[in-house]
Amino acid sequence: MEHRVVNDPHVVQKKIAGVKKLGKLIGVVPTMGALHEGHLSLVRQAKHDADFVVVTIFVNPAQFAAHEDFDTYPRTLERDVELLHELEVDMVFAPTCEMMYPAGFDTHVEVGEPARRFEGVTRPTHYRGVATVVLKLLHISMADIAFFGQKDYQQCCVIKRMTADFNMPVKITVCPTVREPDGLALSSRNRYLSQEERSQALVLSRSLKLAQVLVDDGLTDVNEMCSMMREEIETSPLAHIDYIAIADPATLDELVSIPTVRVSHASANSPRAVALLAVRFGTTRLIDNALIM
DSSP: OGGGEEOOHHHHHHHHHHHHHTTOOEEEEEEOSOOOHHHHHHHHHHHHHOSEEEEEEOOOGGGSOTTSSTTTSOOOHHHHHHHHHHTTOSEEEOOOHHHHSOTTOOOOOOOOHHHHSTHHHHSTTHHHHHHHHHHHHHHHHTOSEEEEEGGGHHHHHHHHHHHHHTTOSOEEEEEOOOBOTTSOBOOGGGGGSOHHHHHHTTHHHHHHHHHHHHHHTTOOBHHHHHHHHHHHHTTSTTEEEEEEEEEOTTTOOBOSBOOSSOOTTSOTTOOSEEEEEEEEETTEEEEEEEEEO
């Protein structure tokens, strides 16, 4: 697959322009590498929905704050390429920082409301970096469909808002979170966890399941629900909560109560709310979420 790994954005555009002339649908899976089954599930969906699949691998410095783990973020390009070769991906785009942000680069995307809360509070520059790089990647790859994981739910909302506001001709497909058998959401940062931290991190998925159980039992008060979720997480002595929130699944506005009736234009399968968490275990910060039906 060596010949399919491309570093230069101009080469990518030239190659994909030729593919587009053949009438093929371009599917793009943006990643930061260190691929796991969650990423690979996106690739499989892309291969199902598109004719030509591009996977991007780029650890984006613009979305890391100075005190965060950019320098230590896992980089496993050789292994990643092998995994993608097995899935018969058509192209891997793995640019350098200098290629994505050449000398003189001075344009950035500022996203509004979806980026200002939750992650935007604790990581105020994060979504500026995410939106900027995703815009570039979608443009370079000439994407018709882009695939993202639900685990980064707020990120998906930010990207949907950006593509809608800029009238971008790309469909954003959000695929379900992939979890370990014990419920832990797959994440490249899970490798940072000690054995004890990983064991205690299971309180995240348990608290999210609790939210749905409470709704099924008739509870609609969000403060009470968040309090009970907090109690569940705090059964782990290693857990340090950044936030627990219950929000509107489309706007991310925080809710006071869970809607008892779904909005009229929503389908029967539409979620009533989304529960979102960010919790630290040692030096590792994990996020997770679940749709509340």
